[in-house]
Amino acid sequence: MYDFCTDFRFLDGTLMALTRAQVESIAHLARLELEPAEIPAFQDKLSRIVDFIGELERADTAGVAPMAHPLPGLSQRLRPDAVTEADEHDLYQRNAPQVASGLYLVPKVIE
Amino acid sequence: MIHRQTLARLVGDLRARKLSSVELVRACLERIEASQPALNAFISITAEQALDAAQAADRALARGDGGPLAGVPIGHKDLFCTAGVRTTCGSRMLENFVSPYDATVVERLKAAGAVMLGKLNMDEFAMGSSNETSYYGPVRNPWNTDRVPGGSSGGSAAAVCARLIPAATATDTGGSIRQPAALCGVTGIKPTYGRVSRYGMIAFASSLDQGGVIAASAEDAALMLREMAGFDRRDSTSVDTPVPDYVAGLDAPLEGLTIGVLKEFFDEGLDPDNERCLREALTVFTRLGAGVREVSLPNISLSVPAYYVVAPAECSSNLARYDGVRFGHRCESPRDLQDLYKRSRSEGFGAEVKRRIMTGTYVLSAGYYDAYYLKAQRVRRLIAADFERAFGEVDMLMGPATPTAAFPLGAKVADPITMYLNDIYTISANLAGVPALSIPCGFARGLPVGLQIIGPHFAEQRLLQAAHRYQLETDWHLRIPERFA
Numbered sequence: 001m002y003d004f005c006t007d008f009r010f011l012d013g014t015l016m017a018l019t020r021a022q023v024e025s026i027a028h029l030a031r032l033e034l035e036p037a038e039i040p041a042f043q044d045k046l047s048r049i050v051d052f053i054g055e056l057e058r059a060d061t062a063g064v065a066p067m068a069h070p071l072p073g074l075s076q077r078l079r080p081d082a083v084t085e086a087d088e089h090d091l092y093q094r095n096a097p098q099v100a101s102g103l104y105l106v107p108k109v110i111e
Numbered sequence: 112m113i114h115r116q117t118l119a120r121l122v123g124d125l126r127a128r129k130l131s132s133v134e135l136v137r138a139c140l141e142r143i144e145a146s147q148p149a150l151n152a153f154i155s156i157t158a159e160q161a162l163d164a165a166q167a168a169d170r171a172l173a174r175g176d177g178g179p180l181a182g183v184p185i186g187h188k189d190l191f192c193t194a195g196v197r198t199t200c201g202s203r204m205l206e207n208f209v210s211p212y213d214a215t216v217v218e219r220l221k222a223a224g225a226v227m228l229g230k231l232n233m234d235e236f237a238m239g240s241s242n243e244t245s246y247y248g249p250v251r252n253p254w255n256t257d258r259v260p261g262g263s264s265g266g267s268a269a270a271v272c273a274r275l276i277p278a279a280t281a282t283d284t285g286g287s288i289r290q291p292a293a294l295c296g297v298t299g300i301k302p303t304y305g306r307v308s309r310y311g312m313i314a315f316a317s318s319l320d321q322g323g324v325i326a327a328s329a330e331d332a333a334l335m336l337r338e339m340a341g342f343d344r345r346d347s348t349s350v351d352t353p354v355p356d357y358v359a360g361l362d363a364p365l366e367g368l369t370i371g372v373l374k375e376f377f378d379e380g381l382d383p384d385n386e387r388c389l390r391e392a393l394t395v396f397t398r399l400g401a402g403v404r405e406v407s408l409p410n411i412s413l414s415v416p417a418y419y420v421v422a423p424a425e426c427s428s429n430l431a432r433y434d435g436v437r438f439g440h441r442c443e444s445p446r447d448l449q450d451l452y453k454r455s456r457s458e459g460f461g462a463e464v465k466r467r468i469m470t471g472t473y474v475l476s477a478g479y480y481d482a483y484y485l486k487a488q489r490v491r492r493l494i495a496a497d498f499e500r501a502f503g504e505v506d507m508l509m510g511p512a513t514p515t516a517a518f519p520l521g522a523k524v525a526d527p528i529t530m531y532l533n534d535i536y537t538i539s540a541n542l543a544g545v546p547a548l549s550i551p552c553g554f555a556r557g558l559p560v561g562l563q564i565i566g567p568h569f570a571e572q573r574l575l576q577a578a579h580r581y582q583l584e585t586d587w588h589l590r591i592p593e594r595f596a
Contacts, residue, residue, distance in 0.1 A: 023469075026469045026472050026473050026476070027469060029472045029476060030427060030456075030465075030468045030469050030471075030472040031431075031434075031449075031452040031453050031456055032453060032456050032457050032460070032465055032468065032469065033453035033454055033456075033457045034457070034465075038462075041462075042465070042469070045466055045526075045527050046466060046469060046473070048526065048527060048528055049419065049466065049470050049527055049528070050470075050473065052415075052416055052419065052528050052531070053416045053419050053420050053470075053474070053483060053487075054416075055413070055416040056413065056416050056417060056420065056483070056486050056487060056490055057486075059410070059413050059486070059489075059490050059493065061486060061489035061490060061493065064489040064490075064492050064493060065489070065492060066485050066488030066491075066492065067488050067489070067491045067492035067495060068318065068488060069318060069348070070304045070305075070318060070319075070495070070541075070542070070543060070544025071303075071304060071305055071348075071350065071544055071568065072495075074305075074348075074350070076347060077347050079344065088211060091211045092211055092437075092438075094209065094211070095207075095208055095209060095211070095437070095438035095439075096436070096437055096438060097436070097438075097439075097440075097441035098441070104436050104437055106436055106448055106451060107445050107446065107447050107448055107450070107451055108447070109447075109448050
């Protein structure tokens with residue numbers, strides 16, 4: 001597993017361009033497989049994005065609480081723990097790429 | 112001509128039986144088919160279901176029944192789930208996905224009697240500002256087919272602009288209703304976060320996504336929104352407050368209204384021709400009795416970088432569900448589970464979606480969460496506080512919806528930041544969760560210019576009133592590209 005913390009370094013307060021290994025590592029974490037030929041383009045564009053969001057650094061946010069939800073004062077509504085949905089197993093599985101006997105099929109996981 | 116009628120007028124004519132829904136739906140379907148090679152506004156056209164629904168609407172209207180939108184043709188952005196109808200979200204990932212259920216918005220419009228003619232093209236998973244990221248090909252701007260219609264609700268905006276349908280649903284995460292509405296010269300409203308149910312809306316960034324409308328006028332948008340808005344127990348962030356009658360109050364006068372002109376939005380990035388149109392629009396509001404003063408939102412310049420942390424972070428998490436197992440694209444003969452995940456996702460997603468997922472994965476990865484995600488959430492609060500302060504002084508804010516008019520296809524695909532900066536004026540409303548709309552207010556070198564009006568939480572009615580009063584004084588919203596007139 002790639003170690004981000006030791007490999008991302010700050011130079012004069014700005015982030016370095018992402019290396020090829022970093023881009024491959026991010027892709028792995030995101031469960032994406034990039035073609036070797038397309039990696040340089042991802043490297044370039046992601047580096048620009050990372051550099052751009054680095055602007056947040058200059059904001060003075062001391063003492064400001066993070067805002068996760070855009071409506072202030074509203075808390076997460078909970079519903080009673082009761083069964084309300086009908087069993088639509090067959091309907092939902094119609095969109096599945098591969099099923100057998102009502103089960104979703106995947107490649108063998110345990111040898 | 113039937114296609115030039117407003118939705119408000121069509122509702123009346125259908126009810127008075129001057130016009131049948133079947134007749135109207137047939138006329139719209141013909142226009143849609145004819146426009147597809149030039150505009151590509153639709154991903155799916157549901158002609159058969161539409162004609163069945165139109166017949167049902169005609170029967171209801173003959174009995175003197177039928178909902179408030181009985182027989183009116185509409186289109187749904189292809190990220191609203193529609194039972195039994197393919198819902199692609201503009202992606203190869205969902206090329207064969209047939210939704211097992213209706214989104215709440217779809218269900219409500221159906222109950223109101225509206226007839227769906229098809230599913231509208233969009234940027235893949237709503238990630239884009241030009242409609243060029245759609246797997247189903249770009250949508251083109253009806254005013255000039257070499258130009259983009261904006262995005263991500265480009266199909267919705269182009270279809271209404273070309274009068275293929277009188278109104279369409281759309282969604283807005285960072286400007287995806289207002290920006291295409293502005294570039295196509297139509298009216299688009301993004302309601303307050305929580306006002307319209309997100310149930311059955313394919314998720315992009317859950318704390319920012321909001322469903323809304325694109326229509327030809329504020330009155331038409333009000334007619335649609337009245338049916339769409341309201342509490343839904345199936346959306347845990349849906350807000351349980353009464354929905355005002357957006358239509359009934361439209362004529363309210365604007366005397367005594369205080370408009371804040373957003374100082375930071377009239378910056379060097381704003382095209383001078385756009386600025387000229389916007390300044391002229393402001394004088395119309397003054398004439399209508401509103402007071403205009405300048406307002407500053409000091410933290411607004413941080414909106415775009417904050418958004419490009421928050422939105423990709425939420426996107427990387429939301430799009431983790433596309434694993435090639437339960438639904439969506441699956442690769443051929445996977446070697447093992449990892450290979451199944453990786454190849455299914457890489458084949459199913461386009462480049463922009465991959466970039467956003469990877470940006471999100473990066474900002475949420477160990478050691479970076481505080482520096483990016485938490486920092487962006489703190490900045491988000493600063494921006495929300497700026498709005499709160501402004502709405503203590505003025506009733507609504509006005510400014511541009513976009514920096515320029517519609518740009519040529521291909522002009523901004525090389526650099527993601529150039530594309531992202533297209534939403535520089537729209538993103539802050541999503542971060543703060545406040546409602547905002549865009550209305551046409553003139554032309555810059557032959558292309559429409561949008562005026563953005565932003566209000567405090569749940570001020571949709573006031574925004575629609577202001578837009579409607581402006582549209583009674585001007586005729587920009589009635590202009591249709593010659594080719595589609």
